[in-house]
Amino acid sequence: MIPVRIAPSILSADFAQLGAEIEAVDAAGADFIHIDVMDGHFVPNLTIGPVVVRALRPHSRKTFDCHLMIAPADPYIEAFADAGADIISVHPEAGPHVHRTLQLIRSLGKSPGIVLNPATPIEAIDYVLDLVDLVLIMSVNPGFGGQSFIDSQLRKIEAAAERISRSGRQIALEVDGGITPETARRAISAGANVLVAGTAVFNGGRGNYAANIAALRG
Ligand code: DX5
Ligand code: ZN
Numbered sequence: 001m002i003p004v005r006i007a008p009s010i011l012s013a014d015f016a017q018l019g020a021e022i023e024a025v026d027a028a029g030a031d032f033i034h035i036d037v038m039d040g041h042f043v044p045n046l047t048i049g050p051v052v053v054r055a056l057r058p059h060s061r062k063t064f065d066c067h068l069m070i071a072p073a074d075p076y077i078e079a080f081a082d083a084g085a086d087i088i089s090v091h092p093e094a095g096p097h098v099h100r101t102l103q104l105i106r107s108l109g110k111s112p113g114i115v116l117n118p119a120t121p122i123e124a125i126d127y128v129l130d131l132v133d134l135v136l137i138m139s140v141n142p143g144f145g146g147q148s149f150i151d152s153q154l155r156k157i158e159a160a161a162e163r164i165s166r167s168g169r170q171i172a173l174e175v176d177g178g179i180t181p182e183t184a185r186r187a188i189s190a191g192a193n194v195l196v197a198g199t200a201v202f203n204g205g206r207g208n209y210a211a212n213i214a215a216l217r218g
Contacts, residue, residue, distance in 0.1 A: 002172070002193040003193070004184075004188055004192075004193055004194070004195060004216075004217055004218070005031035005032060005172075005193065005194045005195070006029070006030055006031050006032075006194075006195055006197065006201070006213050006216050006217065007030065007031060007032035007033070007034040007065050007174065007194055007195065007196045007197070008025040008030045008032075008033065008034060008196075008197060008198070008201040008202065008209075008213070009034040009035075009036055009145060009176070009196050009197065009198035009201075010022065010025075010033065010034065010035055010036070010198075011036045011047065011144075011145045011198045012145045012146075012198030012199050012201065012202040012203075013025075013202055018052070018055075018056060018059075019055070019056060019058075019059040020059075021202075021206075022056055022059045022060045023059050023060065024206045024209055025201060025202075025209050025213070026059075026060040026061075026062050027209075027210075028209035028210040028212075028213050029210055029213045029214065030062060030201075030213060031062065031063070031194075032062060032063040032064075032065040032087070032194065033056075033060055033062050033063070033064050033065060034065045034067060034176070034196045034198075035048065035053060035056075035064060035065065035066045035067065035085075036048075036067050036069065036142075037049065037066060037067065037068045037069060037070055037080075038069045038070070038142075038143065039069065039070035039071065041070070041071060042069050042070050042071040042091070042093075042094055043069040043142045043143035044143050045143045045144055049076075049079075050076065050079040050080050050082070050083040051083070053066065053080060053083040053084055053085060054082075054083040054084060056084075057083065057084035063086045063087060064084055064085050064086045064087070065086065065087045065089070065113075065134075065174075065194075065196075066080050066085040066086075066087060066088050066089065067089050067113075067115065067136065067176065067196075068080070068088065068089060068090050068091075068094070069091065069094075069142050069143070070094065071091075071093070071094040071095060072094060072095045073090045073091075073094045073095055073101055074095055074097075074100075074101055074104065077101065077104050077105055077108065078104075078108060081105070081108040081109070081110050085110060086110060086111060087110065087111040087112075087113050087133065087134055088105045088110050088111070088112060088113065089112070089113030089114065089115045089134060089136050090102070090105075090112075090113070090114065090115065091114075091115045091116075091117065091120075091142075092114065092116075092120065092124050093117070093120070098114070098128065099127070099128055099131065102114065102128055102131040102132060103131060106131065111133035111134060112131055112132050112133060112134075113132055113133065113134035113135065113136055113172075113174070114128055114132050114134075114135055114136070115136040115137075115138060115142075115176075116135070116136070116137055116138060116156065116160075117138050117141065117142065118138055118139070118140070118141055118150050118152070118153055122156050122159040122160060122163070125160065125163060126163070129163060129164070129167050129169070129171065130167070130169070132171060133170070133171060133172065134171060134172040134173075134174055134194070135160050135164065135171060135172070135173050135174065136174040136175070136176055136196075137153055137156050137157050137160060137173070137174070137175050137176070137192070138153070138176055138177055139153040139175050139176060139177040139178050139179070139183070139187070140176070140177030140178050141177075142176075142177075145198040145199055146198070146199050147177060147178055148178050149177065149178030149179065149180070149183040150177075150178070153175070154186055154187065154190045155190075157173065157175060157187060157190035157191050157192050158190045158191055160173055160191065161173055161190065161191025161192075162191075164191075172193060172194050173191055173192050173193050173194065174192065174193075174194035174195070174196060175187045175192040175194070175195060175196065176196035177196070179195050179196060179197040179200055179216065180197075180200050181200070181215045181216055181218070184197075184200075184216045184217075184218060185218050188218060195216055197212075197216055200212060200215075200216060201213060201216070
């Protein structure tokens with residue numbers, strides 16, 4: 001079994017001190033740094049772009065897990081790759097040719113990920129599983145931190161875990177949204193091995209990050 005990895009979402013960090021916040025979660029035991037990129041069009045919120053990713057890169061050597069909630073995504077993939085992203089994940093709804101987008105990410109030497117919204121059927125991964133290093137199941141509708149975990153996504157995590165195991169490839173199974181120590185436990189039982197958490201990690205300030213992260217590992 002793959003050990004559970006924790007990916008703090010910097011959406012819940014103090015944006016006035018992002019570099020220091022990343023250093024703090026890195027020191028507190030984060031495995032990945034989850035960076036939520038939103039365009040105010042694919043999702044109803046605006047966050048950060050490649051310029052900020054580049055500025056943050058010197059602050060941690062941990063995997064930069066860039067979750068693109070932008071449409072179209074293709075024109076920006078190279079900029080995120082150059083800025084220092086390690087994993088670049090895209091939603092199939094973000095463009096007509098997600099297979100090509102995933103190939104593009106791989107061709108730039110980065111790890112491609114596919115992300116499924118709560119209403120997107122699991123079958124959306126079937127013909128791209130050979131191209132990806134990560135499957136991300138959204139357990140909230142993307143756009144904001146602090147939402148409640150959608151229980152129906154546990155079945156989708158199970159279905160994804162089954163497909164990944166049948167593929168015989170090493171593919172991380174990540175879950176994003178509404179993760180607390182309690183939902184973490186259920187997501188892990190369903191087969192998730194990377195947990196994104198914003199609120200649950202950044203809650204209470206820097207003195208709490210290590211305990212918050214440890215609580216999610218179960
Ligand atoms: C939502 C983002 C998440 C979000 C998670 O669109 O993809 O990464 O920040 O936040 P919490 O853990 O607060 O639900
Ligand atoms: Zn995310």
